[in-house]
Structures are given as C-alpha cells and as structure tokens.
Amino acid sequence: xxxxxxxxxxxxxxxxxxxxxxxxxxxxxxxxxxxxxxxxxxxxxxxxxxxxxxxxxxxxxxxxxxxxxxxxxxxxxxxxxxxxxxxxxxxxxxxxxxxxxxxxxxxxxxxxxxxxxxxxxxxxxxxxxxxxxxxxxxxxxxxxxxxxxxxxxxxxxxxxxxxxxxxxxxxxxxxxxxxxxxxxxxxxxxxxxxxxxxxxxxxxxxxxxxxxxxxxxxxxxxxxxxxxxxxxxxxxxxxxxxxxxxxxxxxxxxxxxxxxxxxxxxxxxxxxxxxxxxxxxxxxxxxxxxxxxxxxxxxxxxxxxxxxxxxxxxxxxxxxxxxxxxxxxxxxxxxxxxxxxxxxxxxxxxxxxxxxxxxxxxxxxxxxxxxxxxxxxxxxxxxxxxxxxxxxxx
Numbered sequence: 551x552x553x554x555x556x557x558x559x560x561x562x563x564x565x566x567x568x569x570x571x572x573x574x575x576x577x578x579x580x581x582x583x584x585x586x587x588x589x590x591x592x593x594x595x596x597x598x599x600x601x602x603x604x605x606x607x608x609x610x611x612x613x614x615x616x617x618x619x620x621x622x623x624x625x626x627x628x629x630x631x632x633x634x635x636x637x638x639x640x641x642x643x644x645x646x647x648x649x650x651x652x653x654x655x656x657x658x659x660x661x662x663x664x665x666x667x668x669x670x671x672x673x674x675x676x677x678x679x680x681x682x683x684x685x686x687x688x689x690x691x692x693x694x695x696x697x698x699x700x701x702x703x704x705x706x707x708x709x710x711x712x713x714x715x716x717x718x719x720x721x722x723x724x725x726x727x728x729x730x731x732x733x734x735x736x737x738x739x740x741x742x743x744x745x746x747x748x749x750x751x752x753x754x755x756x757x758x759x760x761x762x763x764x765x766x767x768x769x770x771x772x773x774x775x776x777x778x779x780x781x782x783x784x785x786x787x788x789x790x791x792x793x794x795x796x797x798x799x800x801x802x803x804x805x806x807x808x809x810x811x812x813x814x815x816x817x818x819x820x821x822x823x824x825x826x827x828x829x830x831x832x833x834x835x836x837x838x839x840x841x842x843x844x845x846x847x848x849x850x851x852x853x854x855x856x857x858x859x860x861x862x863x864x865x866x867x868x869x870x871x872x873x874x875x876x877x878x879x880x881x882x883x884x885x886x887x888x889x890x891x892x893x894x895x896x897x898x899x900x901x902x903x904x905x906x907x908x909x910x911x912x913x914x915x916x917x918x919x920x921x922x923x924x925x926x927x928x929x930x931x932x933x934x935x936x937x938x939x940x941x942x943x944x
Contacts, residue, residue: 553850555624563628566607570636573601592717595639596675602633602640603672609646612654616662617670623860627801627853634805641717645669645676649722649741651795656739656780656788665720665741677718677744679709679766680789689724689793690733690786694768696725696740703727703740703778705748705771713923715751715764718744722792724785737785741777748772757915793925801856803876804849807883810913811845813906814838814887821891828890837886845883848876867938874930877921884914 555563602608603617611626612618630647633640650669653661668674685691694707705725712718721742728736744751748771754763780788815838818829828834851872858865887910888895897904899912921927935941 553853555628559622559624559628562625563632566629566632567636569605570632570638574598574636574638591639592641595641596672598639599641599672601672602638602642603670606670608642608672609650609666609670612646612650612666612670616654616666623856627856630801631805631808634802635809637806637809641675641714642669642672644678644714644722645674648678648792648795649676652722652788652792653741653779655791660776661741661779674719675714675717677712677714677721678792679712679721679723679742681709681711683708683710689789690737692724692726692733692737694723694725695729696727696738696773698727698775699772701775702772703738703775705740705742705768705773707768709766709768710764711754711923712751712764712766715766716753718751720744721766722779724789727785728783731783734786736783737789738782739779739785739788740773741779742771742773746771746773756919800848800852800872800876803880804845804852807845807848807876807880810883810887810910811838811841813910814841814883814890817891817894817905821894834890837890841883841886844875844879848872848879851875867934870925870930870933871938873924874927874934877917878927881914881917881921884910884917888914 599608606617606619607629609616609618610621610629611623612620614620646669650666653665657665669676680689680692682691682693684693692707694705694709696703696705698704703725707725709723712721721744723740723742724737725740726736727738730736742749748769750767750769752765752767754765756763815829818834818838819827821828823831851868855865855869855872858868891905891910894903894905895910895914897908897911899908901908904911932943936943
C-alpha cells in the first residue's frame with residue numbers, strides 16, 4: 551500500500567499553507583465554538599470565507615458549471631485538513647460538505663444552478679434542521695409537518711440543537727408529509743430561506759457560554775414546492791445522503807486534532823515543573839505518545855473514507871468508524887490536555903494568561919457534547935456491527 555500523496559496534491563497542500571500564512575493574521579479570533587462569537591468576529595469569518603471561495607477551494611471537487619474546479623476528493627480533504635490545522639475561520643462546512651453534495655446527488659438542474667454557485671463562492675451559511683425535542687438518534691421520528699397548499703408547502707413544527715442557528719442564511723430540513731405512512735416513508739426534504747416569515751430562532755446557551763445552539767420554530771411557513779429536494783415522501787433517502795457526507799467531512803477534525811497535539815507538545819517543552827521542563831516527565835511523554843498514535847489512526851481512517859467516496863463507493867460503516875474514533879479521540883486530547891496543563895488548562899477562552907487563547911478548556915467542554923452530535927456512539931457502533939460485521943439486529 552502506498553499512503554503517499556501525489557506531487558500535485560502535495561503542491562496543493564503547500565499552496566493552501568502559504569495562503570493561510572499570508573492572509574490570516576496571527577491575532578485573528580476564529581469562530582471557536584458553534585458560532586457564539588462576536589458580530590465583529592463573525593464578519594471576519596464571512597470575509598475570510600469569501601476569500602477562500604474566490605480561490606475556488608471551497609467546492610474544489612464540484613463541476614465548474616456550479617462553481618467548482620473539478621478537483622478530487624483528496625484535494626478537498628487536504629483543504630479541510632489544512633484550514634482546520636491553521637484554525638482558519640470558515641462558515642461553509644454545511645454548505646460544501648453536506649447540503650451541496652446532496653443537491654448534486656438529488657437536485658434538479660434548476661436547483662443546482664440556483665443554490666450551488668453561492669455556496670462555492672462562500673457567500674451563504676447553511677444550517678441543518680433535523681433534530682427535534684422528541685427525538686435525537688431516531689432520525690425518522692420527525693413530527694414537523696409540511697402540508698401542500700397550491701404552489702407551496704405549509705411547514706409547522708420545532709427543531710432543536712441547531713448549530714449556527716443565529717447565523718444561518720438557509721437551512722436544509724426534513725418534515726413529515728404523509729402522517730399515515732410508515733415513519734421512514736412519509737418524510738420529505740426541503741431547502742428553506744431562513745428569512746421566510748414564520749421562522750423564529752431562539753438561542754440555547756450551553757455550558758461553554760456560546761449561543762451557537764438554537765431552537766428554530768416554524769409557524770405556518772410557506773415553502774415553495776420548487777424547494778422540495780428529491781421526491782415527495784422520499785426524504786429519508788435524501789437525509790441519509792446528507793449524513794453520509796457529514797461523516798465524510800472529518801478531515802477538518804483530523805487537522806484540528808493535529809494542531810491541538812502540536813500545541814500540547816510545545817507547551818510541554820516550554821513549561822517547567824520542579825525546575826525541569828514538563829516534557830522530561832515520563833508520564834507526560836507517554837501520554838503525548840499515546841495521543842500521537844490516536845491522532846494518526848484517526849487521520850488514516852478519515853483518508854480511507856474519503857478515498858472510498860472518490861472511488862464511487864459508499865463508506866457507510868467506514869464513515870461511522872471514522873466518526874466514532876475521531877470524536878472519542880478529539881475528546882481524549884482535550885481531556886489529557888487539561889491534565890497536562892494543570893491550572894492553565896482551566897483558563898477560559900480569551901483569559902489573559904491562557905495558552906493558545908484558552909481553547910483547551912473551551913474545547914474540552916464543547917467536545918463532550920460533540921461525542922453525540924451527528925449520531926451517538928451507540929448508533930455508530932450499531933452501524934458497524936450490522937452493516938460492517940453483518941451481525942443481526944436485536
């Protein structure tokens with residue numbers, strides 16, 4: 551097996567790295583935790599995302615007619631990994647990584663031309679409206695309804711735990727269009743402008759303090775029929791497509807984990823305990839070595855998933871394996887990191903003496919919840935057991 555990237559891919563990696571060093575000021579305050587940053591910080595995020603869009607990198611693997619460069623899945627992986635390692639602020643993840651590919655797979659030509667170019671240019675923020683108060687992992691338990699009314703569907707219901715809810719320009723969502731059908735067969739998938747009358751967004755402040763999670767209420771919201779993605783009552787298949795792409799966008803997580811590990815190594819070399827560098831402590835060295843192994847495993851699992859997608863394969867269990875391991879490894883890095891850093895690891899974001907802007911403490915708290923986002927560990931293990939190992943369901 552040859553794990554090396556091609557010369558072209560390595561050249562692209564260097565190009566992205568050089569761009570980030572040139573365009574990203576060292577003092578920038580990135581969008582750290584689910585969009586709860588200041589309006590000023592968010593404006594910087596929007597402008598920087600547009601710069602990435604001007605380079606054509608945001609949707610590098612899309613067809614040129616929709617704003618892409620017809621690059622490869624591997625080049626998109628490299629872009630995600632390097633921007634995450636560089637802590638570059640981006641608002642396009644749900645657009646180019648999830649809903650964009652879903653529109654490419656299920657959309658009409660009119661929908662592709664209407665929605666995709668603005669995503670590729672980095673002009674819009676898409677949010678995902680799946681979860682509801684009465685269900686989480688049971689993705690087919692949706693109660694939000696959409697009823698036909700002439701050229702529109704009238705949508706009523708509530709979505710919750712919506713990331714970037716206060717910042718979203720558009721959302722993609724699932725609704726129940728046939729209450730009499732089995733729950734997997736009565737769903738439909740819609741693309742909705744968040745400025746549509748009848749939509750109310752309310753923030754949920756979590757233990758990190760960010761207002762990034764939100765509740766979204768739909769009160770007689772009129773959604774044009776042309777915004778139905780895929781066929782009516784076939785929304786389950788479309789939603790599964792989005793989840794497959796969501797679990798295949800883990801290169802960003804791999805990049806951020808490598809950066810956190812490098813930060814920990816640098817801290818251990820500089821900090822002193824009992825008059826000696828912390829890096830000389832055998833226990834610290836062993837913990838860092840274990841983290842290095844885990845980060846590399848997570849990185850290679852992600853590479854396999856993206857490679858399979860590039861080959862036209864559907865990495866269902868492989869994507870779940872990559873997501874589960876990466877999520878748990880990401881939490882482990884911040885857990886061990888707070889231990890190694892001692893009281894410094896408890897300093898919050900923007901604290902004056904906090905190493906690397908207090909990201910260790912903030913990410914430790916945030917990553918605990920991320921273990922369950924996008925599918926709980928139990929769901930991922932069930933997918934691996936049934937689809938990957940062929941074991942029977944209970």
